[in-house]
Amino acid sequence: METTVYLVRHGVTDWHRDRRVLGQRDIGLNAAGAAQSHAAARALAELPITEVLASPMLRAMQTAEIIAADFQTGVARDTRLTDFRVGRWEGMTYDEVAASPDYQRFLADPLSERIPGGEDLVQVRDRSVGAVEQAMRDAPAGESIVIVTHAGILRVILSHFLGSQLANYHRLRVSPGSISILSFRDDRSLPRVLAVNWLPNLKEVL
Secondary structure (H helix, E strand, O other), X not given: OOXXXXXXXXXXXXXXXXXXXXXXXXXXXXXXXXXXHHHHHHHHOOOOEEEEEEOOOHHHHHHHHHHHXXXXXXXXXXXXXXXXXXXXXXXXXXXXHHHOHXXXXXXXXXXXXXXXXXXXXXXXXXXXXXXXXXXXXXXXXXXXXXXXXXXXXXXXXXXHHHOOOHHHHHHOOOOOOOEEEEEEOOOOOOOEEEEEEEOOOHHHHO
16 A cells, blocks of 8 residues: 655745745735646646645645645645745845856755855754654555645755765756656555656646
8 A cells, every 4th residue: 555645835925927036035826826736636636635735834734725625625734844944045036046146056065155144954854754754654655745835945855865965956857836746655665656746737847
């Protein structure tokens, strides 16, 4: 018997539209983000979902609540799924961050360089993977769990369970509203990775 974990990235906000780094700024979905969340909910609707778990941030909770409504269940929160603490990058545009020397150093060696005023990548991995492992311990074998969180968190989780080097986490693309799937066997050892960044419209993936 296998336990399946569906990893969902929340939909977009106005800050995504404006290409700004959110970090832990608590901003809700815009209309496009709500539509992405409803599309994810439709994709999951025929599956035997038993639990929905989410980052407590508004954009993730709104997405999770849209999904949970189809299963007539509540949404459990886990602060370990909260987005990266990005320090002074929060609120900056993507272009401004990309042009900064701090970011260039972080990109070159993300395991040694700390986000200025933020947290290091190992801390992010330990808390986010810990949340998935806790959900697995709490769920009876054979159940299906939805976890809604953020792009960076999902990249780190997927890198871990793929057995990839953590420093390469940023090479994974995780689109808004996308679904990635992990399948754990009874012994809860390393899972099979059934999907990464799945969307019903392949043009959105590209």
